[in-house]
Amino acid sequence: MLNISPRLEPPDLQLVHQRIKDTIAVLGNFKRLRDPERKRKDYLDLLRHDLANYYNYNDYLMQKFTDLFDIKELIEFLEANEVERPVTIRTNTLKSRRRDLAQALINRGVNLDPIGEWSKVGLIVFDSPVPIGATPEYLAGHYMLQGASSMLPVMALAAQPNEKVLDMCSAPGGKTTYIAALMKNTGMIVANDVNKERCKALTANIHRLGVVNTIVCSENGRQFPKIVGGFDRVLLDAPCSGTGVISKDASVKSNKVEKDILRCSHIQKELLLSAIDSVDARSSTGGYIVYCTCSIMVEEDEWVVDYALKRRSVKLVSTGLEFGREGFTKFKERRFHPTLKLTRRYYPHEHNMDGFFVAKFKKLSNLIPAKEGVYCRKAKAIIFTFTLY
Numbered sequence: 001m002l003n004i005s006p007r008l009e010p011p012d013l014q015l016v017h018q019r020i021k022d023t024i025a026v027l028g029n030f031k032r033l034r035d036p037e038r039k040r041k042d043y044l045d046l047l048r049h050d051l052a053n054y055y056n057y058n059d060y061l062m063q064k065f066t067d068l069f070d071i072k073e074l075i076e077f078l079e080a081n082e083v084e085r086p087v088t089i090r091t092n093t094l095k096s097r098r099r100d101l102a103q104a105l106i107n108r109g110v111n112l113d114p115i116g117e118w119s120k121v122g123l124i125v126f127d128s129p130v131p132i133g134a135t136p137e138y139l140a141g142h143y144m145l146q147g148a149s150s151m152l153p154v155m156a157l158a159a160q161p162n163e164k165v166l167d168m169c170s171a172p173g174g175k176t177t178y179i180a181a182l183m184k185n186t187g188m189i190v191a192n193d194v195n196k197e198r199c200k201a202l203t204a205n206i207h208r209l210g211v212v213n214t215i216v217c218s219e220n221g222r223q224f225p226k227i228v229g230g231f232d233r234v235l236l237d238a239p240c241s242g243t244g245v246i247s248k249d250a251s252v253k254s255n256k257v258e259k260d261i262l263r264c265s266h267i268q269k270e271l272l273l274s275a276i277d278s279v280d281a282r283s284s285t286g287g288y289i290v291y292c293t294c295s296i297m298v299e300e301d302e303w304v305v306d307y308a309l310k311r312r313s314v315k316l317v318s319t320g321l322e323f324g325r326e327g328f329t330k331f332k333e334r335r336f337h338p339t340l341k342l343t344r345r346y347y348p349h350e351h352n353m354d355g356f357f358v359a360k361f362k363k364l365s366n367l368i369p370a371k372e373g374v375y376c377r378k379a380k381a382i383i384f385t386f387t388l389y
């Protein structure tokens, strides 16, 4: 039986709630319970409309989620979006060890546990008598407040000590500071974000966490290869519609429409080509690009990755992540490259973390294919001319 939480609701919503349950019951036993005058599509349309009403989504978004999930999973997803995700923190291994940090917080009365087998640095906070963003350990940079899903792309990037890494859309720096910790503060990270205001928070986090291998700059990521290139690895945590983080920002439910998703998709495609062009395919240790979003829309995920596969000399490789659902290789009328199954999708109702998408590319050549099989030019790159902060 599907579990739809009852809400404190005006009478018409009570009615909608009851009708949702009735419609689901009919769809579950269509032959016996249907009104002979009505088709399956009529019931599905009514259900979609009622769900949009009940959970406050616009019709466009509810249709998109209906395309992604069957009814049972759709309700689970909508319900998960009504509940906050657990508070999680990442130990900053530049300053502390998880065991020591956990003990220090336990001494302050914080109730916590390791986040899961998959992470050596994450902790999940069940409750705390002190504000977790203002403890002496926090202020001393021993940890970062960081959503579980936002640790995954950094693990997939797997930057090595002494490499040259670009974090193209980096503010406020949750991922940059994790990359720095994995690189043990060696090599060089260029942490870029087009938004200068957000760069202030990025710089503050870099200082608080004791990161010393990072240069902050504020450029449009689309122009990046013209400014500097030759990176061993690039992380592109792209701006997106936020359909994976509705529990944090409920405004997404009503204000994202088709043009917003397509606008995001367009920018993401441009940024991804730019991220690929910033990497040196001949890097002896790397040559990798990780693309991620906190959106679960196919247009912002598989579609963008498939676009890049057709336009650059790259292939998808395993993210190395232990869990997550395979990306789509086909979706409605769209067909994607079969290797899209190497990408990973994360959902709030399945993984109890923000909705997320992660793809990892290996760059095969610095030449840019003009058309299929014809290579034309190298990505222009080179001189450091950007503004430092």
Ligand SMILES: C[S@@+](CC[C@H](N)C(=O)[O-])C[C@H]1O[C@@H](n2cnc3c(N)ncnc32)[C@H](O)[C@@H]1O
Pocket: 150, 168, 169, 170, 171, 172, 173, 174, 175, 176, 192, 193, 194, 195, 198, 219, 220, 221, 222, 237, 238, 239, 240
């Ligand atoms: C998902 S957030 C990044 C979060 C960050 N990676 C972290 O883990 O803390 C996306 C960022 O992309 C930035 N952005 C948007 N368009 C950009 C562009 N054209 N070039 C560079 N950054 C851009 C936004 O300012 C925003 O900070």
